[in-house]
Amino acid sequence: MDSADDAPTWCYDQRLKSGDRRYSAYVTTVSGIHGDRLRRRLNAAISELLQWAAHPEDDPPK
Incomplete structure (x- = not known):
């Protein structure tokens, strides 16, 4: 890997x-x-976020 510099x-x-x-x-x-x-x-995390964003009403009430 490259160094930060x-x-x-x-x-x-x-x-x-x-x-x-x-x-x-x-x-x-x-x-x-x-x-x-x-x-x-990363693909799995993005997929989960897109699914959540498409269906925010599926979140349990707080």
């Missing part, structure tokens, strides 16, 4: 009325079996 940086600027926010992180390329496992886990 060598890795490209990902940034997102969010403009708000109350003040701006900046999110950033280092990008790490992961390949092989470990990369496949991470992609499957």
